Amino acid sequence: MPARFVVRTLAPMKKSELTNPIDELIVRAGTTRTALARKLGVEPQAVAKWTKGGGIDRSRLAGLCRELRCSADEVFGIREVGSPPLRFDVRTLEDAIDVVEQVLEGHRNVTPQRRAKYITLAYEALVEGAAPAIVLHLIKGSLS
Numbered sequence: 001m002p003a004r005f006v007v008r009t010l011a012p013m014k015k016s017e018l019t020n021p022i023d024e025l026i027v028r029a030g031t032t033r034t035a036l037a038r039k040l041g042v043e044p045q046a047v048a049k050w051t052k053g054g055g056i057d058r059s060r061l062a063g064l065c066r067e068l069r070c071s072a073d074e075v076f077g078i079r080e081v082g083s084p085p086l087r088f089d090v091r092t093l094e095d096a097i098d099v100v101e102q103v104l105e106g107h108r109n110v111t112p113q114r115r116a117k118y119i120t121l122a123y124e125a126l127v128e129g130a131a132p133a134i135v136l137h138l139i140k141g142s143l144s
Contacts, residue, residue: 020051021077025068028081039067076113078120096122099132103139118142 026036033051037044040063050056056064056075065072073079100118104110110118118139125135 020053021074021081022047022051022064022068024081025070025074026051028070029068031067036064036067040064073116073120076116078113078116092126093119093123095132096120096126096135099126099135100139103136103143107143 026033029036031039033047034044037047040047040060042060046060050064061072061075064075068075070081071079074081096119099122100115104115104118122135122139125138126132
C-alpha cells in the first residue's frame with residue numbers, strides 16, 4: 001500500500017510569533033513557510049530548520065533572497081529587515097575584515113553568521129574613527 005502524506009497549510013504568522021529574521025521576511029513577502037518551501041523546491045521542514053537558525057545551503061540562499069525580495073544580510077540578521085543597505089568604503093571594509101581575521105585566527109567554532117556580525121561591527125567602529133587596535137581589543141574581549 002502506498003504511503004500517504006498529509007499536507008497542512010499554515011496560516012500566516014502574526015508579528016508576535018516572529019522568532020527569526022526569516023520569519024519576518026516571510027511575513028513581509030506575504031507568504032508562508034509552506035508556500036516558500038514549494039517555490040524553492042524544498043521540504044517545509046527545511047524552511048522550518050532555517051528559521052530556527054539551521055544552516056542555509058549556499059545553493060538555496062540566492063533563491064531564498066529572490067523569493068523574499070531581500071538581501072543575505074537581512075536573512076542572517078546582520079541588517080534589520082527593511083532597513084536601507086549600508087553604503088561602504090571598500091578600503092575600510094577590507095581593514096575590518098583584516099582585523100576580524102586576526103582576532104578569529106585559531107577560533108574554529110565561530111559560525112559564518114557570527115563572523116559576518118564581527119566584520120559589520122568592526123566596519124562600523126572603523127567608520128566612526130576607532131583605531132584598528134581598539135577594534136581588535138573589543139572583538140577579542142567579546143570572544144572571552
